Amino acid sequence: MEALLILGGVVALAVSWAWLVFASLGLGPGPLMLATLVPVVTPLVRGRGYPVLPRLLMVLALVSFTAGVALLYRDEPERFERLFSGNWSASPADMVLSGTLMGQPFLPDQVYWRGDQLVFAETATGNRTLRSLVVRFDQAPSLLQGTAIDLLPGDDGPWPELVIQWYTGALSAPGLQRISSGYSLSISLAPAGAKQADMTVHLHLPAAYATRLGGHSRLDERPEWLGKTSGQPEPVKVEPAPMPMQPVGWQELSLQTLLENPARFVGRPARVLTIGGREFEGVLKAVTDDRRIVLALPQGANQVDFQFHPEDVARIESRPTR
Structure with a gap:
């Protein structure tokens, strides 16, 4: 939505500007110069002969562009910063993993796979967890194959459950939120070294949750499913010889x-x-x-x-x- 508003505003602004300049050719050098160099002020000018329609289109273009920029700043401040800093070539793979979690800054320093669950945790002194986000694929194991996972709102099929936990203070009860669908998620993994993996993540929840996460992280241990496909044959398992009964463990x-x-x-x-x-x-x-x-x-x-x-x-x- 933000991109459509911004792009639509830019296109409409260019069209209205060209329209206004051509319509000002017969108005004399003064109005033509104003329409060419400072077209955004022409909607406020009266009595100079400017046509109404191109000026109205210019106002709508400015409103669309401003609304798109405001939404981008609210929902995706990291993209807003890249857009207006000129660093357009930056991608999530170039950024340190960061975001917001229920409106709080979120800088996970522990990222790892725990079975079929992807854990992002931000800890404080003493290894105390401040904020955590867990992507549970227990009910969606079919997504764990290949090297990438991509989900968009409206997609069919099983969805991993998101479990968000955060703390607002020592005397306050921890917050807990579970989201079963309706978010956008992109995870890309690539083997690195003998056991490690590079992971790029982009997670964006609806605005009501004020939660997003994006960037790159190096995993100390790659998940077992990485690179496998659903059609890949399972290795033949050799049944071990019966062992004497041992005391039951965990x-x-x-x-x-x-x-x-x-x-x-x-x-x-x-x-x-x-x-x-x-x-x-x-x-x-x-x-x-x-x-x-x-x-x-x-x-x-x-x-x-x-x-x-x-x-x-x-x-x-x-x-x-x-």
Whole structure:
């Protein structure tokens, strides 16, 4: 929309200017000079014989151009800056990954794939997560193939879910927002080195969410699906010989099962991985009446209880006591 308004305004301005100059040829040197050098003031001039239609078209062109620039500044300030700084050749691949998240500046310093989830996190001192955005492809695994992912509003098929989390202060509850579709997303990956990958991202949500992200990032580990296609045959798996029974290790728990029947798991060792990418290991102590998961962690001679809201938990694992 912004591009159409700006481009339409420029084209209409050029047409109205040429129209006004040709219409001023018979008005004398003064009006002709004014229409040629400073045409934008002619809509304010009266009694000089200028025709109405080209001046009206010029006013509409100026309104269209101004509205487009204002929308561009509001929704995509980085493109606005490139446009008016003359750095038109810059692309997202040339920029450091940055943007805004729910109206707050967003400069993710941790970017990585966690299974079928792409995590962007901005942390503070002590590895505390300030803002995070997770693109969950769990319900859209068919998109994870090749080297690029492109989605536009209105596209059919499965969409990855966006999970946005942000903090407004130490005494305020964290904000959480989930978006299931209706945004634009472009992810391009290319192998770099033995295990790394270069990733270029452009994410733009509707204006109501005040969230956008764009730029380039180097991933320390490339995702397993990179370069694969849906038609690529799966490698033949060789079944290993049966091994003696070993003690059961960590097993992922169903969060819903834990919340509905916590007594089965209370007292077991547990490991919690949060949406922000932090991991806590301790003993599952309880599930509170407001459905918060309580994990007891030893701190020297003492014990500290951590509470987790289910929406903050990306994965929880447990193992039987020995």
